[in-house]
Amino acid sequence: MRHASLTALILTALSLSACSGRPVPAAPLQPDALLTVPNPGTATDAELSAQHGGPVVLRTDQFALIGQQIQPGGLSAQSAARRAHPNRGVVRAPESVKASGTVGLWASGTVGLWASGTVGLWASGTVGLWASGTYSPLPQNTGNWQQIGLDRAHAGLPRLGSGVTVAVLDTGVDLNHPAFTGRLTRPGTWRDFVDGDTTPQDEGTLTRGMTGHGTEVAGIVAQIAPGAQILPLRVLNSDGAGDVLNVARAIVYAADQGADVINLSLGAGERMPAIRAAIEYANSKGVTVSAAAGNTGERGLNYPAQDFSGSRLNLSVGSVNATDGKSSFSQYGSALVVLAPGENVYGPAPEGRLAAWSGTSMSAPVVSGAAALGLAEGYAASRVVSALRSSAADVDTLSSNDAYQGELGEGRLDLAAFTRTLGK
Incomplete structure (x- = not known):
């Protein structure tokens, strides 16, 4: 960091x-x-x-x-x-790595070719539902979503996040991307805390700096909980850096706007009392906060994720690969709560594009979207967080995770088991 x-x-x-x-x-x-x-x-x-x-x-x-x-x-x-x-400049989005060959244009009326296959267009600005085990229009994410049982969750939690607002505090969002048509809160609620205006556009050039980071993060939330509304709040510039004050302001603002979940794919290497106080304020209003663990691969999490281990409402999130091994970049430790896929996760990118990113920044919105699925069904936030933790799949027994015994939280997100746990 x-x-x-x-x-x-x-x-x-x-x-x-x-x-x-x-x-x-x-x-x-x-x-x-x-x-x-x-x-x-x-x-x-x-x-x-x-x-x-x-x-x-x-x-x-x-x-x-x-x-x-x-x-x-x-x-x-x-x-x-x-x-x-x-x-x-203390707060940063964790450095994320884009996989090679994973940025392509949304060609008008055509299917773009990718290194690993083909990708369909965003149909009418909506995120497709599961059909015959394939998630459309992003088939490259099928493995990631099957790994966590998203198809079962969508079948068992049919509101799909409807009525829930997820605030994404990040580099902004490509406000004109078809992936977000009908998925954002009303424009009057949007805020750019970097420029001090109401247009939280994800600025810059894709593949330079952290441009596209917020668009990807918001797009992952939309895939997990396609019925949820996303409140875009820009707190980081195109280099991924931001001020503590702007993040604290945005957390308070999101809570006062009625956000149910706040996603923080950002953090710092030291405790930030201002942000901690803002999160406690949001928690007092029943808001759940999901924060990325960080991408240095070291023991110990970034803040504020490091403070979340004993929380009833907050979740620190690390990354696993396709075989449930801890991602080499994912930070770990006793404060980690849960793991989710964070490698080569596909989502929308600025200028109507599609891109794949890797990092705990991608894992956190998977968990934010999962929380939205449970909240939409009328369950209390504390019950949703408890169910996400208790239903996670144990990955400590895997040989690839031998070095991290007891430091991978409750395990890898399991939305099929989460759905069953909520229904009990």
């Missing part, structure tokens, strides 16, 4: 709505660091600012964030500021 160095560059602060429709006070500067203040109580913003030496940049009834600027020689002199944590 690469961290950008903090600078004293002055940016115009975002002025967005959050917290139950109340305006969030705009900071005069985009802060270099953030101080998280729990339970601000009845203190006014002015009082909090005077006490902690910086403007209030985000506030809920549970916590407030105070912006701090870096001065020559370190943080500002206020003692409270010494507990502040970096803000700029």
Whole structure:
């Protein structure tokens, strides 16, 4: 996980709505660091600012964030500021690897040729349902989805995520891609926290940087839970980097907009109190959060996934290959909750294209979509999360996983067993 160095560059602060429709006070500067203040109580913003030496940049009834600027020689002199944590460029999408030969154009009215076969077009902007064991229009994902029993889940959980909103906090989404026709929330709910506007478009050039990452992540959610609505929130730039404040703002915003699930295919190598407080705020509203474990292949997860091991509502997600072996890039450890396919997963890409990516960033939205399937049937979020965990297939006994005994969470996602567990 690469961290950008903090600078004293002055940016115009975002002025967005959050917290139950109340305006969030705009900071005069985009802060270099953030101080998280729990339970601000009845203190006014002015009082909090005077006490902690910086403007209030985000506030809920549970916590407030105070912006701090870096001065020559370190943080500002206020003692409270010494507990502040970096803000700029700290959060990143885990580096993902696109498989060779897996980017192709959506040709008008034709079928594009791929290295491993053929791919059909998005028919009328919808994600096809299972028929005769083949998932259309993305047959390349058939193996991935059969591995987790998605066909059984779609048969047993027939609402397919209908009525559930999944917020995708990422590099944005290709808003014009036919894969998302009818699958996004109304445009008035969309937000770009990077540019400070309402157009969370996945920007840049595909195959450069992390452009397309958010489009792929949202497209995976749409394949797992085709009836769900996706709330696109852009918090990362085309290089995959983002500010802690923007992620925290987006989490609070998603919760206040009524999101049921938040997908975080992003993280950092150190704990981020501001994001942790925002997730706790979302949890207080019954929101489930799914976060990627990270792609360094090392023991220990990225944050916030590292904090999720004992949660009733949150899920840290690692990756397995086609034979249930831990993916070489997937981070692991005692904080891991569940595993899902994360290698060569196909999904929509910018400019009407299709691409395959590998990474725990791809595994997390599989789990987010699975949660949406259960929530749509009327089950409580805590029951859905519990069922996802308890129904997972044990992969510790595989010889390929000998080195990771006890550090692969509950096992690999099993949606057929999940469906049965929910019905009991």
